[in-house]
Amino acid sequence: MKPLDPSILTADPLLHRVWGHMGRPANCRVVGGYVRDRLLGRPSNDLDLAIDGDVNEASGPARRLGKALRVHPHLLGTAPHRIWRIETDHLKIEIWPLGDLIHQEDMTRRDFSCNALSWELPDGPLVDLVGGFEDIQHRRLRAISRFNLEDDPVRLLRAPRFLAQLVDFELDDRTRSWIEDLAPSLQGAPRERVGQELLTLLRAPAAARGLRECLGLGLFEHAAPKDSRIESEWLSIHCSAADSLNSLRNAGETPAPHLSQPQCGAGVPPARGRSGDTLDTARLALLFRAWGLPSERAAAPYAWTKPVRENARRAAQMLDEAFATVDGSAADRRELAWLAGPAYPALIALAAAVESDRSWDRWLRQWRRDPAAFLDPQPLLSGLEISEITGIEPGPELGTVARALLRAQVRGEIRSRGGAVRWLARRTASH
Numbered sequence: 001m002k003p004l005d006p007s008i009l010t011a012d013p014l015l016h017r018v019w020g021h022m023g024r025p026a027n028c029r030v031v032g033g034y035v036r037d038r039l040l041g042r043p044s045n046d047l048d049l050a051i052d053g054d055v056n057e058a059s060g061p062a063r064r065l066g067k068a069l070r071v072h073p074h075l076l077g078t079a080p081h082r083i084w085r086i087e088t089d090h091l092k093i094e095i096w097p098l099g100d101l102i103h104q105e106d107m108t109r110r111d112f113s114c115n116a117l118s119w120e121l122p123d124g125p126l127v128d129l130v131g132g133f134e135d136i137q138h139r140r141l142r143a144i145s146r147f148n149l150e151d152d153p154v155r156l157l158r159a160p161r162f163l164a165q166l167v168d169f170e171l172d173d174r175t176r177s178w179i180e181d182l183a184p185s186l187q188g189a190p191r192e193r194v195g196q197e198l199l200t201l202l203r204a205p206a207a208a209r210g211l212r213e214c215l216g217l218g219l220f221e222h223a224a225p226k227d228s229r230i231e232s233e234w235l236s237i238h239c240s241a242a243d244s245l246n247s248l249r250n251a252g253e254t255p256a257p258h259l260s261q262p263q264c265g266a267g268v269p270p271a272r273g274r275s276g277d278t279l280d281t282a283r284l285a286l287l288f289r290a291w292g293l294p295s296e297r298a299a300a301p302y303a304w305t306k307p308v309r310e311n312a313r314r315a316a317q318m319l320d321e322a323f324a325t326v327d328g329s330a331a332d333r334r335e336l337a338w339l340a341g342p343a344y345p346a347l348i349a350l351a352a353a354v355e356s357d358r359s360w361d362r363w364l365r366q367w368r369r370d371p372a373a374f375l376d377p378q379p380l381l382s383g384l385e386i387s388e389i390t391g392i393e394p395g396p397e398l399g400t401v402a403r404a405l406l407r408a409q410v411r412g413e414i415r416s417r418g419g420a421v422r423w424l425a426r427r428t429a430s431h
Helices: 013-021 033-039 059-069 103-108 132-137 146-151 154-165 173-188 191-203 207-216 232-238 240-251 274-290 296-302 306-317 319-325 330-354 361-369 383-390 396-410 417-430
Strands: 028-031 046-051 074-076 083-087 092-097 117-120 126-128
Touching (some): 013 046, 013 059, 028 033, 028 103, 033 046, 033 132, 059 092, 117 132, 146 154, 146 173, 154 173, 154 191, 154 207, 191 207, 191 240, 191 274, 191 296, 207 232, 207 240, 232 274, 240 274, 240 330, 274 306, 274 330, 296 306, 306 330, 330 361, 383 396, 383 417, 396 417
Parallel strands (some): 046 092
Antiparallel strands (some): 028 117, 083 092, 117 126
């Protein structure tokens, strides 16, 4: 295994630029994941900076950096844990004022040893108080202490998330036993933070491994909404679908419209957008299916955006229907797309990831030609016209007939106003 070389941080152009834009403050250190990733030779665009003083004293460096990057710095959190965040399309920087903490205390209260290294800007030294350098060298994920995991139960979920991101790392045996023992405490952790950890895990290169670790460590059920009907066996069988979804993004070969993303510079992930939302919806649909389709009320505290939550639940709900219809007629495919609505691209992405040996291409050709025909089909006849033809007064019965007519239109069984009139006449006669 190639020895780690801290000098890579000395020559890091991003660190020098950021420090310069901040006004070259003294006692400013880059800490945590960025140091770990750069030692491993991994690109990163996420910097955590620890700086002496309180949040007001840190405002000057934060505002200077924001001005240089042409963005407005935001003050987040509540006292005494307020931080400054500066975020662009390709860079996220958080400035953590240490306040009354000394640097050594800040490092030793962190989650895992590999995240407890710091580099003083601009030229070092590298500070390692807990053996993190050696753990990174040996690709070992080790918690600093049991107390640090108890203090913030969300850290328990970071273990499988890091194993999904750091694909050649292994979990330390003692850390594994601590997490298994403390797993029930995750149930009381803030759901919005749990939701962010889960989504980050699902986006990781080895997401399937992370999900298996969640199951093996006993975390999956405690990360779920209360009263979920956990389908652990189903997830164990289909974990690989999470990796398949990520390979779609990475290869740019996707089974759904608008999923491919342009390549960006090294270490800079593509901006979130329509394609990212579709894949995130498919990822969460996999999660929702394994949770037994939680209600919107149960899923809302996880703080994923409402359209993504709703479409993920719809895609998870219709997954078996997609499998049952995959070899059906073109009319069946059009009807399924209509019923799925905006969840359809995520539904097909997930279905193709779960059952990759089936042919899904023809499902998408119709959608690509005219998605509006499924999302918002224009009825051939108005409700008033249907009422006049059938003699049915406005009300639930008329609504049922109108929807049945629209279904026949979507399926391609009716293609004109005249055809719609004849269809209604036949239906009226038969009833």
